[in-house]
Amino acid sequence: MDNKSSTMAWQAVPPLRHANDNEHGCDRMSRGNVLDPTALRADDIPLPGPDAGPLAGKTVGFRLDEIWRAWDWIADIWADEFRKAGATVTFWRSNQGRTGVEGERLARELEQFLASIDIAVVGLANCGSCTGWTIRDALAAADRGLPTTAVCTAVFEELGRNLAQRGGRSGLRLHVLPYPLNEKQKHEVDAVALEHLPGVLRTMGAELAARQEAVA
């Protein structure tokens, strides 16, 4: 067979200047109607969802990622603070094998994880596809009615917000950590974790009530 085809039906699409254009909205100055090529998603939830509230007595679940050690270190420090406030903390680690048999296994694990917690802290949006999956998992948590906060680094904030909007939840809570982060030494990352503790609590709508009462 020859790779070169002979008669492509370009003719099926009218030429740029078509005899019937005037009958279909074109005036003599060649202006007319074109059809919008974009698709729209109409639904959106602009609200952030429920506050986490006082952490005492609640189970906070951190979604970790195989690839980001800095997020592990930050989650450890925040988890310690949450425990001091009377919360129970659990962790679930994702990787990017979210397809096929491995993907089905991770989907089941995620489902079990979300069913076992009261508050979700989902990270880390620190690369393109990581942001995609962070937001997707955060949306899954939010759709279950869990107080949910996604965590991203600064470079990926806009992507995170855009993906949340396109996922139907423009109001998703998003806490932003500095970038670069994973390239820093542990003591530098630990400092970031402590510096951002008040901020992430605000984003979560959470209160360290138990610790405050103890101090009082």
Place this chain on the structure above:
Amino acid sequence: MSTTIRPGAGAARAQQAPDLRDCGPQGCALDWLSSQRHEAEVDDVMEFTRFALERGWGDGLPLIPPTEARVRAFLAGNNRHADEAICALPPLNAPCTVEKIAINAVMAGAPAESMPLIIAALEAMAHPDFELFGLNATTAPVVPLTLVNGPVRNRLDIPCRHGCLGGAPTTAVAIGRAIRLIMKNVAGQEINVTSQSTFGTPGRVAGILFGEWEERSPWAPLAERRGVGGDAVTVFGTMGTMNILDTSSQSGTDLLEMIGKWLGYPGANGFSPSMPYAQMMLAVNPVWAQIIHRDVPDLADVQEMLWRFSSLDADYLTPKHREQLENLGRVSGGRVYLATAPQDIFVVCCGGTGGLHATGFHSFGSCLTQTRAILPGPHAGGQQA
């Protein structure tokens, strides 16, 4: 402004009078098209291209204005209802309708006969296991490659010989471009908005759309090996093209060793510490394909050799990289393998008869390759690709 018939009403009407669903350039008594209309220059391509770019519709190349007449003519060449939702493409996940496909295909300059191929490719990309969600957002330059098998390759002038991955003058470029415009305008993949691709790739403009040179291949067509005979597309999330030159090898085994060793480099996504598995595609020119087949007749053996030679000594990686791969169970006998198993290396035959080169397509990792038959629409009477 034309009267709009809501989706659903059109389908119901068409069931009663299917001959009215495609009315051609002259239009119908009823308007089957539901897209918003914009007033624009429709004869001046450059002016329309500027108009489209301002609205975020374009890719920088000239666009054909998708007038109602042109879109209707494109639809008339097929047997699909305009309001038929083919799939949902992430991240937007809005319905990807036949109408939106036609509008973008007209803008790209794709022939009407390419609609079934475009639909099959989009359906394949929309499969959850293809992981378009991550692919469209990632910092990686990954783009879906579309490989065409079957007689449709000739009917649509899909290149499979010299310059098949770029440079062959063919309408296949416009077909690939149509798919890319759909990814932008319907799926919502926008650079630095929903896509963080650090560098991108030329393949994100007009796609990577090529055919297998089945007549010269010693192996069964890839789609057939994957269970789909005849006209079919296979989509593969590729990081781009990697050329492999070999002017020394004389035997099939030497060629496979050389190719395999070049495929295995530590920075390939197949060795990413976040990817628990990966696939690989290799395009072999017809000259080498014959030599390889002569010396290694069983394709499974070919795949096994490529798999083995493309593996790396785990100690070649940095300690943290190795540790992360070990956590994913990817280190076996001190080695890390580029693809999960030998059968995850897909070997196809295409390219020119000058030989000397192979092309490696490294995968993104989590995008599992999908194959779909290219089928006419569900309604009788239309043209087929």
